[in-house]
Each structure stands twice: as structure tokens, then as C-alpha cells.
Amino acid sequence: MQKEHLKRLVAPGVDVLSLSATPIPRTLQLAQLGIRGLSKIHHPPPGRLPPKTFVGAFSKARIKDAINNEINRGGQVFYVVPLKSLVSSRRLMIQDMLREIEENKLANLIRQSKESVADNSDAKRPARRGRVIEAWGGHPELEHRVLTFERGDAEVLVSTSVIENGLDLPNANTLIVESAHLFGLAQLHQIRGRVGRRARQAYAFFFIPSNAEMTLTANARDRLDALNALRTGDQIANKDLAIRGAGSLFGEHQSGDIQDVGYTLYVIMLRKALGEMRI
Incomplete structure (x- = not known):
């Protein structure tokens, strides 16, 4: 909700980059479906050792x-x-x-x-x-x-x-x-x-x-x-998505629903629904 509030304060046409080590399932799902762009930082700062x-x-x-x-x-x-x-x-x-x-x-x-x-x-x-x-x-x-x-x-x-x-x-x-x-x-x-x-x-x-x-x-x-x-935030976020579910795509629920149909089938169904809406 904080990010949505910030977006309302930004002038039209200005891109917004939000950063997270472990995005919540709903945010990650939006990125994976192409609704939001996604950039990844694949390596930690030089010299840093994983715990x-x-x-x-x-x-x-x-x-x-x-x-x-x-x-x-x-x-x-x-x-x-x-x-x-x-x-x-x-x-x-x-x-x-x-x-x-x-x-x-x-x-x-x-x-x-x-x-x-x-x-x-x-x-x-x-x-x-x-x-x-x-x-x-x-x-x-x-x-x-x-x-x-x-x-x-x-x-x-x-x-x-x-x-x-x-x-x-x-x-x-x-x-x-x-x-x-x-x-x-x-x-x-x-x-x-x-x-x-x-x-x-x-x-x-x-x-x-x-x-x-x-x-x-x-x-x-x-x-x-x-x-x-x-070890990486990307791996953790994807696993968290698989465990918790992606939640409501157009609402405010941040997780849920995957356990009803399974993650793979859920993604297929969601992509199909999005395609129909775009048509």
C-alpha cells in the first residue's frame, strides 16, 4: 500500500523502481506474469560471504x-x-x-x-x-x-x-x-x-x-x-510463492489459493484468464 501511495505522488510518465530482497507472493506473481517489469541483482557486493x-x-x-x-x-x-x-x-x-x-x-x-x-x-x-x-x-x-x-x-x-x-x-x-x-x-x-x-x-x-x-x-x-x-532472495521468494499462493491479482490479498489447484495449474489458469481479458 505504501508503494501504491508513492505512485500517486509521481508525475505521469515517470517510471517507478521498487526494491525488495524477498517480494511478497502477490508482487512476485505480478512480475512473473509480465504485469510488472522485473530486474534482478544476481550477485552480492564483492567480498561478502553468505551466512x-x-x-x-x-x-x-x-x-x-x-x-x-x-x-x-x-x-x-x-x-x-x-x-x-x-x-x-x-x-x-x-x-x-x-x-x-x-x-x-x-x-x-x-x-x-x-x-x-x-x-x-x-x-x-x-x-x-x-x-x-x-x-x-x-x-x-x-x-x-x-x-x-x-x-x-x-x-x-x-x-x-x-x-x-x-x-x-x-x-x-x-x-x-x-x-x-x-x-x-x-x-x-x-x-x-x-x-x-x-x-x-x-x-x-x-x-x-x-x-x-x-x-x-x-x-x-x-x-x-x-x-x-x-540462499538468495529470488530463490526464497519463489519458494514462498509456491508455499503460500499468490493471493488476489486485482485485490489486496497477498497470498492464498494455490493449495486448491497446485502452483503449476494455477499459473496456467491465471495466464489464460489474463489473455481473455486482454482480448
């Missing part, structure tokens, strides 16, 4: 390792949850993890140096790291928290999917998404795009509850399989 993606069962041990590895190389971490009500509890969980990591490192340092706790000076202790910050609230508060993270005053940002658009933080190169089966495919790809924005290798972990394998819907399983296998 290494992991999809699997929720594991505190794996989460702790992922966060520790990123902080050890001087980076930062996004931790995304599906509900705002989970943000505070996950911040506390991660703080406990970081406390355990720090205590283990200190114990190893003391053991290796064969010094007693009393003799171990603050200068010899590992630097205290791992501040965790929450990202939620209204616009001014949310902006303040994100800027705090951008300045490097926190190592982990816990938030909802509010971070999926508009953030370019090159030092954040590990992403952890909890209950990934509750997000849409294009949404997960957009969130994954928050990491790996420079030349450093990024990592994206998408976790589902350990008991969710038995209860995942077919569509949820398809989304997670696609996320693990596909």
Missing part, C-alpha cells in the same frame, strides 16, 4: 557455544524470539550463560597458572564481557537500545522480529532465532540478512523446540527446509 545456516532442535549448549565463539572474535549477537513476552526471560538466560562462561575461563586461568584465588589479581582475570540488552518498546526507546548495541556497549541484543528491516550493523555476525517454525519464510530470510553484511563469516542458527518435530505442519517443515537449502 552459514543451521536449523535444528533448541539446545542451550549450542546457543552458549555460538555466543561465546562470536564474543571471542570481538563480535556481537542477535537473539530473536517470536513474542515480546519472551524477551526479558531470554535476556536473563543469556546472562546466566555468559556468567558461566566467564567463571569457567577464570577457573581455567587459575588452574593453568597454579595460583590461588587470593593471589589472582584483577589484571589477570579475563575481561568481563557479555552485556545483554533488550530491544523493544516505542520508537524512541527502541532506537536508543539499538544505538547502544551499535556503539558496542552490549554484546547480545535480544529482540522480536522488529530488527528484520533497516539495520546494518557489520559487527553483529551471529544470529540465533528461537521457535523459527513460527516465522514466515521470507521473514526468516530477512532476519538472516541482518548478519554477514561485510567480509566476515556470519552464522545463523534457527531453533525449534525439541518436541516440535512431531507437531510441525507440512508448511512449517517446507519453510525450514527451504531456509536451510536456499
